Amino acid sequence: MTAPSLSPVTATNLIKNLCRQRSFAVARRLFVEMPHRDVVSWTAMISGYASNGCHEDALATFCRMIASGVSPNRYTISSVLTSCRGLQSCCAGVAVHGMAVRWGIDNGAYVDNVLLDLYASFGCIGDAEAVFKNMTDRTVVSWTTMIAGYTRIGHGYTGLLLFKQMIQECTELNAFTCSIAIHACSSIGCATIGQQLHALALKTRHDSSLPVANSLLNMYSRCMNISEAKKFFHEMPRKDLITWNAMIASLERSNSHEALLLFLEMGSQNMQPTSFTFSSVVAACANLAILNCGRQVHGAAIRRDHQRNLQVANALIDMYAKCGSIGNSRKVFDEITEKDLVTWTSLVIGCGMNGYGAEATEIFHEMISSGVQPDQVLLMSVISACSHAGLVDQGLRYFSLMDIQYNVPPNREIYGCVVDLLARAGRITEAYQMIETMPFEPDETIWGALLGACKMHKNVYFGRLAAQKIFDMWPNESKTYVLLSNIYAAGRAWGDFAEMRRCLREQGNKKEVGMSWIEVRDEVRGFASGDRSSSPHIVLVYQTLEELIQQMNQDGCESDSHWVLHDFSGVT
DNA sequence: CTAGGGTTAG
Structure with a gap:
């Protein structure tokens, strides 16, 4: 059968089905051979592309339709807006929205609902909000789209407020809305609201929907402890x-x-x-x-x-x-x-943690030359790689260039990294000045970096200062007492040392032993420092360690084993 | 001929 002998309705249905089977070439030929193409057949072709992910083709077909003098209707507009969203083209979306307004066809819930999603997914939540406010015929889809939009940009709480308003306005609640509301709750980590939503899902019987149950599972794992999530998982019927x-x-x-x-x-x-x-x-x-x-x-x-x-x-x-x-x-x-930014960052971090600082910076420059814009995580990884490889001046150069050359403003974590870079290299005073002059309030991790470096470089003065700051923020952190007491020991300040140990004992704050583990053939063996009973081979392990230390000393490296003794006495 | 949902990474 050829196209001319088909009725327009049959041809349209055929185009739809062919697109669903991804036989776009056949659908297109059928469409082109139609003797008369009206707005409905054009829209069938556009939506055939749009709803099957061929957004460029949908947009191109839309342009040809306009060029051939056929005016779009609300069906056409919502299909083509779907493709603008699929192409992540805010410009195209705004242009189509403008055309729709000029043609006087921007009304109707379907068009408005796609607009909501379009603006929300580009982070233009204000524009979405404006469309939403002007809608006279909001449907449950409109509400759901807004809740999802707010959640996506990290405003889960606003999404939940909208959800509450929706319930109060007696809009019917379906499984779609239920799952997105639960997702909004997971995103802000609120267990109380999560339990209320679970109750609501049970009451409305939407808990039998798998997407709802799956978002409940995710909610339990993100808002409560893992055993709640495991319990829920095992009790799921499907x-x-x-x-x-x-x-x-x-x-x-x-x-x-x-x-x-x-x-x-x-x-x-x-x-x-x-x-x-x-x-x-x-x-x-x-x-x-x-x-x-x-x-x-x-x-x-x-x-x-x-x-x-x-x-x-x-x-x-x-x-x-x-x-x-x-x-x-x-x-x-x-x-x-x-490759995406995470690909590059993963390798830079990997090089850094394995001590390959020069390689990390090389990879960073390779990425810059390939035209990828770095972000704060990547620059932090580069500076951290420099820090761990002792490339202090190079790390400082990246820090000073990040704002002007790479357009990445330093955040508190990066300042922390630079403090660590300086302090680790023994430039304790400069590190302290950095903390004092940086545009952020130092947190306990930054003071902790300074404290750790003071231990390494046996600097009692700044060690005492850093520890005091941490005590102000975390009075019960036994790690701080241990570090500071070790610094006192290194500075031969035995009175202060004893005082710290007394605080530690008084506090009775038992810390979990730090464990490490190693894979030996098919087994994973765990061990803790000072542990002399965990393995039948432990005697051999310590013998080997002794030999290594002797070897190091012969080679002129100073072994630092006396720290180990201080670190683990009193901490069980 | 038209719209909304659940699980991943640095």
């Missing part, structure tokens, strides 16, 4: 991939070992892991620094062709770096064709 991914992602943040166990269980339930799953599981391996396991997960990702997913690849760079296998980080990095 679970889909998103359910498993959400649970694994939340375990990755709290207990990476359990995340790996759940990943295995997911496989035994015949759920196929997605890129989401792999990025969480790779991150879990990174947290545990277990290289062998990480390589196996990498292999599993390759077998399922998820290693090309950018988030997975970025997680792999981080994982290899944290496992000390920076060469593999580089390999993964080199294979990524479309």
Whole structure:
């Protein structure tokens, strides 16, 4: 059958179905061969493209329609606005909005609802708000779009206020709105509202919707403790991939070992892991620094062709770096064709933490030459890499250039990093002056960096000062007492040392022992400093340590073992 | 011929 013999209605339906099957070429030929193309057939073609992700084609078809003298209607406008949003083109969206106003077709809830989403997703929440206020026929979609828009830009609380207003105005509540409201609640971490929303979901029976249940699971893991989330997960009558991914992602943040166990269980339930799953599981391996396991997960990702997913690849760079296998980080990095800022930052951080400061700066410059705009996280990583590699002056140069050359204003974290850079290098006075003159209130991490450096460089004067500041902010932080007492010990200020130890004992503030672990063949072995009973091979370990220290001393390196004794006496 | 939802990373 050829196009001319089809009725316009049949041809339109056919175009719609062909687009849904992604047979765009056939749909287009059918459209072109239609003897008479009215606004409905043009719109069918545009919306066929728009609702199947071909936004450029939708926009181009819209332009041809205008050029051929056919006026759009509200259906056309809402389809083409969908594509403007899909192309992330605020300009195109504003232009189409303007045309709609000129043609007098900007009314109607459908057009307004797309406009809301368009403005909200470009962060122009004020424009969205203006459209919303002028709407005479707000639907539940309008409310939901606004709540989602506010949540996306980090104003979850405003979103929840709108939700409350919506309920009061008796707008029907559906599962869409329910899940986005719960999401808004997770984003601000409010457990009380979260429980109220759970009750509301139960009352309205929307809890049986999987998206609602999944956002409740996410809410429990972000607003309450992980055991609540686990309980909810196990009690869910139905679970889909998103359910498993959400649970694994939340375990990755709290207990990476359990995340790996759940990943295995997911496989035994015949759920196929997605890129989401792999990025969480790779991150879990990174947290545990277990290289062998990480390589196996990498292999599993390759077998399922998820290693090309950018988030997975970025997680792999981080994982290899944290496992000390920076060469593999580089390999993964080199294979990524479309790198984003996180890709570059992951490698810079990886180099920095492995002591490759020069390489970190090289990669940074490579990124700048390729035209990517850096942000505060990246500049902090570069300065931190310089700090850890002892490239003090280079780090200071990046700091002084960041505002004028890279258009990145330094934030408090970056000032903290520079304080650390100076203090670590023994330039304690300069570090202190930096704290005093910076445009931010120093927090306990900044004073902590100074205090740590004072310990390293045995500076009693500034150590006492930094510790005092931290006591003012965190009176019960036993770590501070330990650090300061060690500084006193180093300065032979034994009276002060004894006083600090007395405070520590009086406080009775028992600190958890810092554990470390190492992967030996297929096993992970944990150990703590001073622990002489955790392994049958511990005698051999200490013998080897002694030999290393002797070797270091022979080579002219001063070993600093007396700190170890002070650090762990009194802290259990 | 038209609109809104749940899970990932530095």
